[in-house]
Amino acid sequence: MSDIILxxxxxxxxxxxxxTVHVLTDITFTIQKGEFTSVIGKSGSGKSTLLYILSTMDTxxxxxxxxxxxxxxGKTDADLARIRNEKIGFVFQFxxxxxxxxxxxxxxxxxxxxxxxxxxxxxxxAMERLKMLDIGHLAEKSAYKISGxxxxxxxxxxxxxxxxxxxxxxxxxxxxxxxxxxxxxxxFKDLTVAHNQTLLIxxxxxxxxxxxxxxxxMEDGKIIRQ
Amino acid sequence: MNARLIIGIAKSLLLARWRQTLVAxxxxxxxxxxxxxxxxxxxxxxxxxxxxxxxxxPHVRLYNEIKPSENQPVNMAPAFKNSYNFIxxxxxxxxxxxxxNSGPIMQAVEADDRVLGVAxxxxxxxxxxxxxxxxxxxxxxxxxxxxSRLFHFQDYVTAGKAxxxxxxxxxxxxxxxxxxxxxxxxxxxxxxxxxQGERFSLKVVxxxxxxxxxxxxxxxxxxxxxxxxxxxxxANYLTDIQVKLKDLNQAPAVAKExxxxxxxxxxxxxxxxxxxxxxxxxxxxxxxxxxxxLLIVAGFGIxxxxxxxxxxxxxxxxxxxxxxxxxxxxNMIFLIIALSIGFFGGMVGLLLGxxxxxxxxxxxxxxxxxxxxxxxPVNYSPxxxxxxxxxxxxxxxxxxxFPARKASRVDPVEIxxxx
Ligand SMILES: Nc1ncnc2c1ncn2[C@@H]1O[C@H](COP(=O)(O)OP(=O)(O)O)[C@@H](O)[C@H]1O
Ligand SMILES: [Mg+2]
Numbered sequence: 001m002s003d004i005i006l007x008x009x010x011x012x013x014x015x016x017x018x019x020t021v022h023v024l025t026d027i028t029f030t031i032q033k034g035e036f037t038s039v040i041g042k043s044g045s046g047k048s049t050l051l052y053i054l055s056t057m058d059t060x061x062x063x064x065x066x067x068x069x070x071x072x073x074g075k076t077d078a079d080l081a082r083i084r085n086e087k088i089g090f091v092f093q094f095x096x097x098x099x100x101x102x103x104x105x106x107x108x109x110x111x112x113x114x115x116x117x118x119x120x121x122x123x124x125x126a127m128e129r130l131k132m133l134d135i136g137h138l139a140e141k142s143a144y145k146i147s148g149x150x151x152x153x154x155x156x157x158x159x160x161x162x163x164x165x166x167x168x169x170x171x172x173x174x175x176x177x178x179x180x181x182x183x184x185x186x187x188f189k190d191l192t193v194a195h196n197q198t199l200l201i202x203x204x205x206x207x208x209x210x211x212x213x214x215x216x217x218m219e220d221g222k223i224i225r226q
Numbered sequence: 227m228n229a230r231l232i233i234g235i236a237k238s239l240l241l242a243r244w245r246q247t248l249v250a251x252x253x254x255x256x257x258x259x260x261x262x263x264x265x266x267x268x269x270x271x272x273x274x275x276x277x278x279x280x281x282x283x284p285h286v287r288l289y290n291e292i293k294p295s296e297n298q299p300v301n302m303a304p305a306f307k308n309s310y311n312f313i314x315x316x317x318x319x320x321x322x323x324x325x326x327n328s329g330p331i332m333q334a335v336e337a338d339d340r341v342l343g344v345a346x347x348x349x350x351x352x353x354x355x356x357x358x359x360x361x362x363x364x365x366x367x368x369x370x371x372x373x374s375r376l377f378h379f380q381d382y383v384t385a386g387k388a389x390x391x392x393x394x395x396x397x398x399x400x401x402x403x404x405x406x407x408x409x410x411x412x413x414x415x416x417x418x419x420x421x422q423g424e425r426f427s428l429k430v431v432x433x434x435x436x437x438x439x440x441x442x443x444x445x446x447x448x449x450x451x452x453x454x455x456x457x458x459x460x461a462n463y464l465t466d467i468q469v470k471l472k473d474l475n476q477a478p479a480v481a482k483e484x485x486x487x488x489x490x491x492x493x494x495x496x497x498x499x500x501x502x503x504x505x506x507x508x509x510x511x512x513x514x515x516x517x518x519x520l521l522i523v524a525g526f527g528i529x530x531x532x533x534x535x536x537x538x539x540x541x542x543x544x545x546x547x548x549x550x551x552x553x554x555x556x557n558m559i560f561l562i563i564a565l566s567i568g569f570f571g572g573m574v575g576l577l578l579g580x581x582x583x584x585x586x587x588x589x590x591x592x593x594x595x596x597x598x599x600x601x602x603p604v605n606y607s608p609x610x611x612x613x614x615x616x617x618x619x620x621x622x623x624x625x626x627x628f629p630a631r632k633a634s635r636v637d638p639v640e641i642x643x644x645x
Contacts, residue, residue, distance in 0.1 A: 082552070085550020096642075099542075100241075100242045112231045170642070
């Protein structure tokens with residue numbers, strides 16, 4: 001039991017604006033440590049909505065969510081921020097780098113926030129991850145001066161800085177050309193194989209999903225295959 | 227560590243928008259500088275105008291007022307003790323204007339710890355004779371040294387030397403306005419007639435100019451002994467004992483106490499000059515009102531730039547929150563931005579305000595009405611700088627409060643979903 005990283009129990013979500021729409025219905029599944037899981041489904045099937053709930057950013061739902069066997073129900077804004085900081089890494093379709101900072105500093109920010117290592121150590125760890133993703137030479141560049149594919153790799157490095165329990169991605173290759181998509185996929189694959197990293201990636205790229213260890217398919221807010 | 231991180235992020239956001247930041251900070255600088263300058267100048271003026279009267283006014287004045295006795299004999303008679311007695315046409319009796327026992331009283335007052343000094347005075351009405359015209363006036367017999375030490379007498383003597391009134395026998399210092407009417411120059415002799423009808427010749431040794439026409443046209447000064455000679459009174463005859471206290475605010479209490487102790491009338495400075503307080507207060511209020519208005523305008527500037535920054539930085543706020551910054555952290559980032567604009571803008575404003583004050587302090591301001599003033603008056607009280615500094619921080623905090631709260635409530639899901 002101890003290697004269950006994430007567990008969703010009967011998660012339901014409705015939007016009430018302007019009319020009530022039932023977006024997620026009775027979502028129940030678990031994710032084990034080291035699994036590379038992809039979530040697929042048609043556009044509008046509720047994949048993103050589910051991911052935001054699993055990431056603790058959206059707290060407006062019914063049902064139970066456990067991360068690292070700890071229930072997320074009733075936690076404060078600050079508690080949840082701390083959990084995201086420590087246990088979850090994010091990669092979105094858009095990179096969301098802070099233009100005011102260098103590449104290295106962008107990667108370091110969540111690490112300094114965690115306050116577990118000294119600033120020099122965080123810088124060292126950030127550099128390690130950038131080098132692992134083959135972009136060590138970009139460290140001192142301003143975040144807005146690098147290419148789209150490079151930005152997405154920086155975002156992955158940022159997601160990795162605190163050794164998260166799980167990395168979540170919402171169509172992380174959605175904006176990239178085939179070459180960069182393949183590159184990002186290879187990085188993910190390497191993370192699971194070489195570092196036993198747990199991954200939960202939303203995608204609508206069929207070939208991407210086929211190569212992951214496990215596929216969860218959604219339709220109209222329900223899981224139809226897992 | 228966390229505080230440093232938050233400050234670091236705030237600093238980067240600030241510097242990324244340094245032009246707008248500068249404009250907002252200049253707004254604060256300008257209003258604080260104006261605030262300081264205005265308050266310093268207005269209070270300088272207040273001090274000057276108050277000084278005109280207050281410097282020359284004793285904190286407590288002991289005298290005997292000519293008035294009917296409050297204890298009429300009928301009230302003291304045992305037979306009518308329990309009646310309510312109506313007495314009509316009460317007149318003042320043989321009461322004297324002189325202060326009884328003036329010598330011992332002066333000694334007792336001088337020995338009081340709360341007292342800075344005591345100056346005796348003897349006031350009498352006279353007529354100045356100019357050809358066939360008689361001009362009414364007042365001669366104040368004073369102890370020049372005590373009067374100069376306690377009430378800045380020598381500052382207002384614009385021609386001649388104050389001390390001459392003591393050193394030269396039968397001499398007088400005329401009010402400037404009076405001297406003009408009498409066409410009396412220093413060294414001339416003027417004729418005066420006392421209320422008793424005695425005529426005297428007095429030598430003019432100087433002019434006195436307070437800057438208030440009504441006073442300069444009637445008042446003149448002589449030594450106490452000269453005045454006693456005019457009145458034909460002995461050497462202990464005094465009409466006023468003027469007391470200057472170490473703390474002006476004690477005056478009403480001390481006046482009450484002395485009045486009882488020495489069975490004389492005692493007037494405190496607050497009662498004698500209540501109208502000047504009002505003028506000062508209004509000038510101070512105007513300065514504060516202008517300063518606060520300017521600061522509010524500057525506050526809106528800061529409010530604007532923060533709102534703009536937050537609108538532009540929605541993505542950054544969203545990712546900060548997604549990667550583990552709590553709403554409180556985001557709130558702090560924007561409050562720090564607001565407060566640093568206030569702090570640095572305010573600091574420069576204080577320096578600039580000081581600079582302006584110094585400049586005003588050096589602008590010549592020469593008027594015959596105010597002989598002791600050479601430049602515009604300025605009050606450099608550190609209190610203004612403390613108030614100005616706190617104001618700038620408080621205003622910018624308030625200006626930053628709502629934008630920062632808005633930023634802290636940004637829902638990252640909404641931003642990220644929007645992409
Ligand atoms: N804020 C919202 N208010 C109302 N309906 C929403 C909102 N966000 C998403 N939806 C609806 O929820 C459904 C699922 O959306 P989403 O999770 O983005 O799907 P996917 O990511 O699978 O494309 C869609 O029908 C969408 O219209
Ligand atoms: Mg989606």
